[in-house]
Amino acid sequence: MISLSKRAITFLALLSLIGIVSAQAPKIEEGFDCRVMPMPQPVATKDTVEVIEFFWYGCPHCYDFEPELSAWVKRQPKDVVFRRVPVAFRDDFMPHSQLFYALEAMGKGDALNEKVMYAMHKENKRLLNEKEIADWIASQGIDRNSFLATYRSFAVVSKARAAKQIAEAYRIDGAPTIVMQGKYLTSPSIAGTKAKSITVMDYLEDKIRKNKYKQ
Template sequence: MKRRDFTGRLAAWAGGSAVAPWLAGVATTGVAGLAQAQSFQAGKDYVQLRQPQAEPGAGVEVVEFFWYGCPHCFRFEPLLQAWVKKLPQGVRFRRVPVAFRDEFVVHQRIYYALESMGLVEQMHQRVFNAIHNDHKPLNEANAIADFMAANNVDRAKFLEAYNSFGVQTKARQAKQLAQAFEIEGVPALGIGGRYLTSGSHAGSLERSLQVADYLIAQSRGK
């Protein structure tokens, strides 16, 4: 979803309306092999950052930029999860929630609160499902806390994390990183602190993972 589309999505998100249908029929089989079998072009299938970003730790880092309210991010998630499980040794993965508007910061705080509680694996997909399948916007702290409690997450502890200085700091850092990668739409993948690809760049979300495999190989060989 492009930055310009987020204004239109705001009304639907706030009202909890159904999301638009998305492309179907994606598959994960043979992604790495396909990436090795073809060449990808800078400026078309991916972009190279004008200002490379320092990577924390050794190896190659892959960053997924996403927004819980984005229907493409929702549909991308199962494909992404399968791909992440096959990442080679020495490649790290992390998610960075993006807020193109101030109203979307609540979703950043949901993610980082869950992360601080060690509950991303348990709750990440459930948050997506609540918004896109159950049409719950989850755009207000009490409603979010009620949802967490209904999913066996301690309500008080979640609100403490959600309102914490640490979570607010991570949300600000996420904004800075998204700006550094010049994120204009989500989902998008940053690779090795130097490259960015997405469904818009690659032509489809499935193909963006093939490009990411190629860029990982490029980064490991630098």
């Protein structure tokens, strides 16, 4: 009968644990869990990990992904720069893009973006025209006239139009879509699940940082 020393038993136990962890860690495959864009887009700032979520207020998948994405954003270090870009796949969705930038201009985006999505997905509010949007905004305690002045402003309308052009440049064909460093693209539908897409984002973040933020 062969007897093992305590040191050998400990070593074998560690090997077994490493094997279990490796088996549990999901494998990330570029081309499947994430895609490399054929034409990378320039990043806005240097020495940072740029993360863009292309979303639409009316998208049920965006609403479903929001808790996981918000939790991910909150735990990121200072070198990660996150921003949202609204996508209008049809012209009649443009009011939602204007709403997003109007709230941003008024400093109300962080407080109301999730409430907008809740109103649309849980309270069946479409918010597809100026009156519906203004009525809902007023119900949130924001001055209607001040909001409408911002919503109709040249700056907000220009940003909404620019967002559509940005989405076209990135060739976004679905929402939510995450683009990292203007180059890597992933989403819950691409990765397979919300949890896997978050894992892919962590993987890409580490890769970008190891590459010294180069594209």
